[in-house]
Amino acid sequence: MTDLSVFIAGLPKAELHLHIEGSLEPEQMFAFARRNRLALPFASVEDVRAAYAFSNLQDFLDIYYQGAGVLMTEQDFHDLALAYFRRVAADGCRHVELFFDPQTHTDRGLPFRVAVEGLLSGMAEAQRSFGITSKLILCFLRHLDEDAAFATLKAAEPWLDAITGVGLDSSELGHPPSKFARVFKAAGERGLRRVAHAGEEGPPAYVWEALDILKVDRIDHGNRALEDAALVKRLAAEGMTLTVCPLSNLKLRVVDDLAAHPLKRMLDLGLKATVNSDDPAYFGGYLGENWRAAAPPLGLTRAELVTLAKNSFTGAFLTPAEAAAHLAAIDAYVIRRRGSSPVPGEGTATRAARPAPR
């Protein structure tokens, strides 16, 4: 492992943009299909991976919804979540706020309870086994109508104490946040936090709508906000967290290469960016891989990596005391690392290690 990889792996971090259905690995797809006696349109794991050549968000979503069709039981959702947590425990992940798409499952006949109970039990086990805390965010599918989102919110009612917030995902273009104004208002009145995907493929106007109409607490992605200087100013002034997903952006052709990714520019502009994986099984990397892939081409400094890690906790739906404990752990880690690596904040993340200062 390079010094950079070691530094990143040990840095305490949170993941705030993770679709749990997007952590379904091809091997798991076959295992779940087998135990649920379902046929797959793929002959092998290699065939599945070969299908993961996307040219935009919709290409990906078509295969992602198809993949989720193998999830049938609470045990499947439990196992899916636990496998994800086991993977990110090795990445220094301490807290996750995970999305799930209930409509993807209820629309194929599963009771609402199956996904939510399976995930909650996987989350509880992850806390016991790996010490990772987590919160659950219910996403509405924006290609469906607002009545369907209302029906989902109603189905979720018995679990609202265990669900932290609502989100908005799926096909962005043509489905602006304003389409979901009433259901987000209703979610807010029920004490739920609100987030929305905006500015991944959609224009800056969708980010404005997410802020002004949906009253979101975070923006998921937000890349295209950089096209609008007044919007950047607003996001910076509000300290709005952006859950940025480098490898997703690369795979879905939101950026041509990671050297051109806006993450560094966001930090330079004073935006509160975080690093996340989105759909790690489909986009070629879990949380740590996103950090390791983005840092060198962008020349992120250690101080910037520390800022990104701190943003992931201050942008999470944790209490101030919980967030403060994670920030203290980051500071302690940076001090511990001082004797064995370049001084935090000096030089770029890609620079080779040099002797520690005396």
Ligand code: HPA
């Ligand atoms: N964008 C929109 N919807 C999604 C995504 C995404 O990256 N992943 C899963 N659903």
Ligand code: ZN
């Ligand atoms: Zn997403």
